[in-house]
Amino acid sequence: MPLVTMRQVLEEAAKGGYGVGAFNVNNMEQVQAIMAAAEELDAPVILQVSRGALKYADVIYLRKVIEAATERHPDVRAVVHLDHGNSPETCEMAMDLGFTSVMMDGSLHPDGKTIADYAYNVEVTAKVVEMAHARGVTVEGELGALGGIEDGHGAGIDAEDDKYLTEPGQAVDFVRQTGIDCLAVAIGTSHGAYKTLRYDKAGNALPPRLALDRIEQITANLAAAGYKAFPLVMHGSSSVPQDIIAEVNKYGGKLKNAMGVPMEDIQFGIQRGVRKINVDTDGRLVMTAAIRRVLWEHPELFDPRDYLKEARSALKKLIAEKMRDFGQAGHGHDYEPIGLDGMRMQYAREAAAR
Ligand SMILES: [Zn+2]
Numbered sequence: 001m002p003l004v005t006m007r008q009v010l011e012e013a014a015k016g017g018y019g020v021g022a023f024n025v026n027n028m029e030q031v032q033a034i035m036a037a038a039e040e041l042d043a044p045v046i047l048q049v050s051r052g053a054l055k056y057a058d059v060i061y062l063r064k065v066i067e068a069a070t071e072r073h074p075d076v077r078a079v080v081h082l083d084h085g086n087s088p089e090t091c092e093m094a095m096d097l098g099f100t101s102v103m104m105d106g107s108l109h110p111d112g113k114t115i116a117d118y119a120y121n122v123e124v125t126a127k128v129v130e131m132a133h134a135r136g137v138t139v140e141g142e143l144g145a146l147g148g149i150e151d152g153h154g155a156g157i158d159a160e161d162d163k164y165l166t167e168p169g170q171a172v173d174f175v176r177q178t179g180i181d182c183l184a185v186a187i188g189t190s191h192g193a194y195k196t197l198r199y200d201k202a203g204n205a206l207p208p209r210l211a212l213d214r215i216e217q218i219t220a221n222l223a224a225a226g227y228k229a230f231p232l233v234m235h236g237s238s239s240v241p242q243d244i245i246a247e248v249n250k251y252g253g254k255l256k257n258a259m260g261v262p263m264e265d266i267q268f269g270i271q272r273g274v275r276k277i278n279v280d281t282d283g284r285l286v287m288t289a290a291i292r293r294v295l296w297e298h299p300e301l302f303d304p305r306d307y308l309k310e311a312r313s314a315l316k317k318l319i320a321e322k323m324r325d326f327g328q329a330g331h332g333h334d335y336e337p338i339g340l341d342g343m344r345m346q347y348a349r350e351a352a353a354r
Helices: 006-016 028-041 051-057 059-072 088-096 118-133 168-178 213-224 242-250 263-271 281-297 304-326 339-353
Strands: 020-024 045-050 078-085 101-104 138-143 182-185 232-234 274-279
Touching: 006 020, 006 078, 006 138, 006 182, 006 274, 020 028, 020 078, 020 304, 028 045, 028 059, 028 281, 028 304, 045 051, 045 059, 051 059, 051 078, 059 078, 078 088, 078 138, 088 101, 088 118, 101 118, 118 138, 118 168, 118 339, 138 168, 168 182, 168 213, 182 213, 213 232, 232 263, 242 281, 263 274, 263 304, 274 281, 274 304, 281 304
Parallel strands: 020 045, 020 274, 045 078, 078 101, 101 138, 138 182, 182 232, 232 274
Antiparallel strands: none
C-alpha cells in the first residue's frame, strides 16, 4: 500500500467538510488498534510519531511496525506524520525514514520549551517546506504557542494566556512566507490530561477556556487572501472522558482534576476549517484504564498478552468513536491517492504558476 500525503487527505477532508484524527503511536498495539479501526470504518487515518516515540521505540522498530501495518491493511489509506519536529534536521530525518508529512514547530526553539520569535519561526519553517515539497512531503507549521502541563512540548506555557494564542492577522503572512500546507493554531488547548486551569468553588475542574472564535477569523482571513478552505490543525484535542478517568481511579489510579476539550468544541472547529485533530492523551487513558482493570480484577495474571490485548481493544473502540465523531468514517476511498511522486510534481507545477 502506498502511504498517502497529508496535503491530499486534508484537502479532501475540506471538500467533504469533515475532520481527520491524528493519533500518536509508540508501539505495536497502538498501531494495530488504530489501523484496525480505520479498516473497519473505511476511514483515512493519520498515524503520528513524536520525537519521544522515536526515542522510546527506536527509529527502526517504529518504522518497521508501521511498514507491517501497511502490509497487513493494504486497503487503508494512512499518512505517517512527524509530530512537533523541533528542527529542520529532525524533519529531514523523518523524510529519510519515509514519512509522508512533517510538522516543523518553529514556535519554540529546538529545546521545545523556549518561545521563539516570529522571524525564527518563518525562517525554519520555510526551510523545511523547501526540502519537503521537493520530495512531495506535506508540512504543518505552528503559529502561537501550545501549552502543556506534563513534560514535553510546550511545558510551562499557560495555554489560556492570550499572548500565546494565534494572531488571526498574522496567519496569512505566515502561510504566505512559509508555503506550509496546514497550520496548527493555538486557541487555548494544551497537551496532556490536565487541560484546564479553571475550577469551580468546590474545586472541580471546568473545561478549558478556548478562543474558538479565532478559528473562524483565521479561516476567513486566509480565504480573503486567496487561501480558500486552508486546513487548520487542533493540537491537544483529547476530550479526557470523565468515565475513563473514573475507571482509572476506581482501579488504583490517582488522576485528580483531569479535564479535556469537549467533543462539541472540536466539532465546532471542524465546521469552521479544522481538518486535523491531534489525539494522544485519550488513547493513553483508555489503555491504562483497561490494564489497571484487568490486573485489579485478576491479580493472578502475569502474561502481558492478557492485559495488552484488553488495552488494544479498548483503544480500537475509542479510535472508532473518534472517527465517527470527527466525520472521517466512510471516506477512506472517496479518491485515488496521489502519492509522494505525484505530489512532488504538483508542488512543482504550483511553484511555476506563481
Ligand atoms: Zn501538539
